[in-house]
Amino acid sequence: MFRRLPDADLVAAATVSIVIDGRPFAARAGDTVAAALLAAGRATFRTTPLSGAPRGPYCLMGTCFDCLVTIDDAAGRQACLVAVAPGMRIDTRGGAR
Amino acid sequence: MTLDYDVAIVGAGPAGLVAATVCAGHGLATVVFDEQPAPGGQVYRGVTTSPVSRTAIFGDDYAKGAALVGAFERSAATYVPGATVWAVASRADGAFDLGVSIAGHSRATAARAVILATGAQERPFPIPGWTLPGVMTAGAAQALLKMSGQVPSGPTVLAGCGPLLWLVAWQFLRAGVVIDALLDTTPRGRLAQAMPHAAGFVLSDYLARGLALVRDVRRDVRVVEYVTALAAAGEGRLRDVHYTVDGTAKTLPADLLLLHQGVVPNLNLARAAGCALQWNDRQACFEPVVDLWGGSSLPDLYLAGDGGGVAGSDAAAARGALVALGVANALGCIDGPARDRAAVAHRADLARALRGRAFFDTLYRPADAFRIPRDDTIVCRCEEVTAREIVAAVGEEGCAGPNQLKAFLRCGMGLCQGRHCGLTVTELIADVRGVAPADVGYYRLRFPAKPVTLGELASMPTSREAQRAVVRVKGTH
Numbered sequence: 336m337f338r339r340l341p342d343a344d345l346v347a348a349a350t351v352s353i354v355i356d357g358r359p360f361a362a363r364a365g366d367t368v369a370a371a372l373l374a375a376g377r378a379t380f381r382t383t384p385l386s387g388a389p390r391g392p393y394c395l396m397g398t399c400f401d402c403l404v405t406i407d408d409a410a411g412r413q414a415c416l417v418a419v420a421p422g423m424r425i426d427t428r429g430g431a432r
Numbered sequence: 433m434t435l436d437y438d439v440a441i442v443g444a445g446p447a448g449l450v451a452a453t454v455c456a457g458h459g460l461a462t463v464v465f466d467e468q469p470a471p472g473g474q475v476y477r478g479v480t481t482s483p484v485s486r487t488a489i490f491g492d493d494y495a496k497g498a499a500l501v502g503a504f505e506r507s508a509a510t511y512v513p514g515a516t517v518w519a520v521a522s523r524a525d526g527a528f529d530l531g532v533s534i535a536g537h538s539r540a541t542a543a544r545a546v547i548l549a550t551g552a553q554e555r556p557f558p559i560p561g562w563t564l565p566g567v568m569t570a571g572a573a574q575a576l577l578k579m580s581g582q583v584p585s586g587p588t589v590l591a592g593c594g595p596l597l598w599l600v601a602w603q604f605l606r607a608g609v610v611i612d613a614l615l616d617t618t619p620r621g622r623l624a625q626a627m628p629h630a631a632g633f634v635l636s637d638y639l640a641r642g643l644a645l646v647r648d649v650r651r652d653v654r655v656v657e658y659v660t661a662l663a664a665a666g667e668g669r670l671r672d673v674h675y676t677v678d679g680t681a682k683t684l685p686a687d688l689l690l691l692h693q694g695v696v697p698n699l700n701l702a703r704a705a706g707c708a709l710q711w712n713d714r715q716a717c718f719e720p721v722v723d724l725w726g727g728s729s730l731p732d733l734y735l736a737g738d739g740g741g742v743a744g745s746d747a748a749a750a751r752g753a754l755v756a757l758g759v760a761n762a763l764g765c766i767d768g769p770a771r772d773r774a775a776v777a778h779r780a781d782l783a784r785a786l787r788g789r790a791f792f793d794t795l796y797r798p799a800d801a802f803r804i805p806r807d808d809t810i811v812c813r814c815e816e817v818t819a820r821e822i823v824a825a826v827g828e829e830g831c832a833g834p835n836q837l838k839a840f841l842r843c844g845m846g847l848c849q850g851r852h853c854g855l856t857v858t859e860l861i862a863d864v865r866g867v868a869p870a871d872v873g874y875y876r877l878r879f880p881a882k883p884v885t886l887g888e889l890a891s892m893p894t895s896r897e898a899q900r901a902v903v904r905v906k907g908t909h
Contacts, residue, residue: 391565
């Protein structure tokens with residue numbers, strides 16, 4: 336869905352090693368969890384409790400709650416409001432929210 | 433009772449930044465709680481932290497935010513990023529207790545006056561399939577570009593109406609993104625309706641900039657005008673965008689559909705606090721009732737910027753300054769004449785910023801069909817409630833209003849607390865009942881304005897030292 340701009344258009348930034356659903360991923364320092372998941376090619380972040388329908392980020396500004404994921408064992412965090420940190424474990428398999 | 437600050441400001445967009453700078457300049461102990469990781473709000477999101485080095489992508493206006501952030505950072509105001517304010521409660525002594533969540537830990541902060549500078553959010557855009565992964569707001573995609581340097585990579589369609597839609601398209605083109613189509617839902621006849629307001633538009637800064645921007649987009653993007661119906665389709669994720677133009681149904685394959693039909697005030701805190709609100713029919717949304725200084729219907733509770741009524745970023749900065757002067761006067765820092773003298777320049781800025789608003793509001797008022805859905809279109813994303821269910825509850829089962837609708841359908845009772853369905857529900861009920869939206873009203877909201885876990889509430893620190901220990905200082909983010 337998304338790609339990073341070419342390096343020429345970006346300031347240099349450190350890589351932040353995180354874990355997405357058990358697999359390592361190199362995020363960019365300054366990314367939110369939602370940005371990192373999108374950079375990793377994820378469109379779906381969770382399913383709904385009623386119908387089980389897949390959802391992904393809609394507003395990316397903290398109002399829609401469709402980007403909820405589990406971060407370091409804390410369920411239901413808004414991925415668009417949390418910055419990535421080294422070693423952070425993100426899980427999108429926590430079930431419906 | 434003890435106080436932590438004279439003034440607590442919620443939000444660090446243009447209004448919150450300027451209000452904080454001016455309040456601190458008058459010697460008021462000022463704190464800014466910002467839900468985002470860095471100052472700027474949505475319009476200037478990431479203006480000092482964006483990874484994008486080629487800032488020409490954003491256009492000239494974006495740089496204005498850096499000056500506001502710079503002045504704020506030089507001020508004595510305290511900045512707390514990543515902070516969600518979930519309660520603004522009046523105390524017996526007239527001050528306020530704010531419930532604030534930072535990185536999963538909550539605390540209470542007390543202040544004599546509160547300025548809500550919570551800005552705007554995108555208006556709900558309820559079309560079939562708008563909950564599918566791959567469908568986002570145009571503002572979301574813009575935020576991803578600003579904060580993370582990411583742009584759409586596959587077939588991309590923009591749809592809706594309003595200045596932000598064109599700005600995002602323009603920025604994407606500057607960033608080298610291919611846009612497959614821009615589906616313009618501005619109805620026929622809107623331009624004629626807007627023309628009586630064109631005198632203000634001709635004098636506005638928007639004119640030259642806006643026309644150049646639209647011209648650039650039209651040169652490089654296929655623009656389809658007068659689109660009357662839209663739907664997102666796909667199994668598990670977006671595959672196609674269906675649209676109707678001149679009565680003919682058409683389909684475009686798409687990986688990403690970006691929706692936008694204007695912004696509306698972000699009012700959840702103001703509503704839960706009990707501020708009086710009114711219906712703005714030209715903008716088709718509720719807005720708070722405010723006086724000349726941004727004062728709400730409640731003592732010492734103020735509203736600045738788009739959260740006090742949508743007028744754009746330049747107006748928000750001017751209103752931030754005016755509200756701060758009002759607060760400085762109310763808290764005894766300056767007398768009335770000094771306040772009024774200091775306000776002259778900001779009132780002139782505000783008047784200039786408001787030129788052309790009436791034209792834009794009229795031109796880009798979304799068509800009824802895109803505000804008031806029918807059939808199986810989901811209205812409440814959280815509880816997956818459809819327009820058909822709401823129409824039946826109201827039309828056949830005697831459900832009288834938005835609050836009763838919660839009992840009937842759980843509509844508006846999900847995690848977003850009505851942020852993405854509230855206006856739709858108000859207008860849909862009004863439409864079914866044949867009454868005005870103002871007579872239908874809105875959900876009654878209560879704190880916490882965002883979900884807080886029991887564990888977080890139970891572990892709230894009670895000593896002042898413990899509360900202060902977690903407040904970070906500006907420049908360390």
